[in-house]
Amino acid sequence: MHANVKNVIPISGHSLKAACSQCNLRELCLPFGLEESDMARMDTMIGGGRKLKRGQHLYRAGDAFESLFAVKAGFFKTDVLTEDGRDQVTGFQMAGEILGMDGISVEVHTCNAVALEDSEVCMIPFTQLEALSSEIPSLQHHLHKVMSREIVRDHGVMMLLGTMRAEERLAAFLLNLSQRFTARGYSPSEFHLRMTREEIGSYLGLKLETVSRAFSRFQDEGLISVQQKHIRILDIPKLKTVLTPPDGRIG
Amino acid sequence: MHANVKNVIPISGHSLKAACSQCNLRELCLPFGLEESDMARMDTMIGGGRKLKRGQHLYRAGDAFESLFAVKAGFFKTDVLTEDGRDQVTGFQMAGEILGMDGISVEVHTCNAVALEDSEVCMIPFTQLEALSSEIPSLQHHLHKVMSREIVRDHGVMMLLGTMRAEERLAAFLLNLSQRFTARGYSPSEFHLRMTREEIGSYLGLKLETVSRAFSRFQDEGLISVQQKHIRILDIPKLKTVLTPPDGRIG
DNA sequence: AAGTCGGGTTGACACAGATCAAAGGGGTGC
DNA sequence: GCACCCCTTTGATCTGTGTCAACCCGACTT
Incomplete structure (x- = not known):
């Protein structure tokens, strides 16, 4: 350091x-x-x-x-x-x-x-x-990979914005953060959000009130605990099921 | 050829x-x-x-x-x-x-x-x-530019999916096609869509019925003429105003 | 310590777009 | 050239999210 x-x-x-x-x-x-x-x-x-x-x-x-x-x-x-x-x-x-x-x-x-x-x-x-x-x-190849990874990430966001409902978006967001914190050696289940509800909403294509309500509902259902910007994911598997409804939506 | x-x-x-x-x-x-x-x-x-x-x-x-x-x-x-x-x-x-x-x-x-x-x-x-x-x-530099352009394009789509209403999305879509056809020497105002309403809807985060209705409304308002997949943009400036509401939405 | 302010939560209501349904039309394949 | 099927359009209704509004909380400021 x-x-x-x-x-x-x-x-x-x-x-x-x-x-x-x-x-x-x-x-x-x-x-x-x-x-x-x-x-x-x-x-x-x-x-x-x-x-x-x-x-x-x-x-x-x-x-x-x-x-x-x-x-x-x-x-x-x-x-x-x-x-x-x-x-x-x-x-x-x-x-x-x-x-x-x-x-x-x-x-x-x-x-x-x-x-x-x-x-x-x-x-x-x-x-x-x-x-x-x-x-x-x-180095050249890795630079290309980094740029390509950004493109793939953007496709993921397009998927999120194009096909998911509010709670699915928020669950995907939290799981993504969790995974990235994990990769950096931090807790997968407990972290501080650095951004406001409005910024989360903008990222997820939702209004801040909708983000807030989704947080509250997740908390009511025992999936997470929320205290302002401090988030604790209580049940990661269950949070994942928010993303993948039991019967899928194959049509 | x-x-x-x-x-x-x-x-x-x-x-x-x-x-x-x-x-x-x-x-x-x-x-x-x-x-x-x-x-x-x-x-x-x-x-x-x-x-x-x-x-x-x-x-x-x-x-x-x-x-x-x-x-x-x-x-x-x-x-x-x-x-x-x-x-x-x-x-x-x-x-x-x-x-x-x-x-x-x-x-x-x-x-x-x-x-x-x-x-x-x-x-x-x-x-x-x-x-x-x-x-x-x-060549290296141009490859980087092409990849970067894809990233910027994706950001544009995120903007579209995150902030625009149905008619705005469709207007943006048509204007984007128009511009790309123009760059290739085709008419800016008349073209065939190669994709179905459902594919347009998927791209724009809308259901096919919503896409169809938006087309119909544009036609009723004299902005475009639609015959199946054949599109003719009758009033490009007016179509642009769909994207930029007169008083903006600054707030 | 009180005041202020930005951020967050919650409720009531409105509305854009989804969903369900039915019918028509045109292109594609045989 | 004909028939079939998919695509498209349009209507009626439903619903998730936006909008508007009020209130709360915690953190700074003075």
Whole structure:
């Protein structure tokens, strides 16, 4: 946790030197599967870590695209908003996940990324990443996998928004969080939500009242316990059955 | 259209030699921006074109992933279906668009791709594409752009599914088709839908009856004329206002 | 310690879209 | 060229979620 201390600049909000080779997220993050020597080359490329306070924007729609970002610590949301005032949360990102891939296509970011708690990211200058990845096939391939995974995830959200009812959406959301926390060594059944009911609702295509009611109903049925943003899943298998009604819906 | 005739094998369903350098879609498709010499290298890599009849699968969820496909002619849909019988159309693809990027992440396709009319695709073996793109920076970069564009497109669909009402969704859908047909040199205002009302509904998160009613209402209001699958947009600006209510919805 | 404010919960009611049902039409395959 | 079947349209009714409103709670502020 205190690697590279000599490079740390103690001004809040900036320039903590990052090093993939020292990072305990490397098995989740972009350098996954790299050899020692290649990891060292990543290190030289990765821009200084950047710290953000809760509520701060990592980037905004319209900003020039220059880098991807890896979440080192904390929690983010991304959202798109249109001229006519619609607002859609497109994802929540936690440690080891990559932000900014929306910007590659037009060299301008198309969504906003906001820290939902005090957070830290590593900056990955994209031009350099491309250069390095053409020299390191496994890095190139992994980058493609990360982008593809994002596409697959988006398809999952489309499925959720297109076919599920409110309680199914919320159950899917909670189970997804649970699984991602598990992968990071946290409890699968107990966690703090970093986002508001409204943000959950936006992500799930529901109004905040509907989200709140669904939480209450899950609690009444003994599936979870809710205290504000603190969630405890009491019965994971049963929560899964919310997603898969007993007789299916094959037709 | 009749390039490479000498290589055509007249058995339906297979092996029409493809050549990017001869293809009139090259400015829309993956080799966009390549130099002559690099284009020639693409040619050697591109697998024989493959023809599909209407209704035929290009690939299925669960198939091993080996190639991307470029739509050379025709029209496809992609859809995901879950064990419990949910079915979500995730996209419709036309000439010059790339299919199969969902498969990169786990080396297995996660959705089905089906031809909605007799179609033809070029096969792009992915391992070879990665190898070539590490030698041709502009190819690598363009591949990234194509993947990023898919992510941005997916965000647009999430916005549509999460925030729009039925008529807004259909208007957005028609305008999107119109724009893509225009980019391919077809009429912006008159086209045949290749998909059923049910497939449109699945894509838009609506039931087929709702889609049908929305079509009828647009027709009653003089925005479009509908005769089965033949659509004529009579008033594009007015159709756009369906998407952007006069006073917006800022609040 | 009281006041304020944003976020959350809950209730009553409205409405968009789903569901169920029936009939017509056109394209496809034989 | 004919027949069949799927697609589409339209109507009547139902329902899940949105909308509007009131109230509560906990966290900051002063």
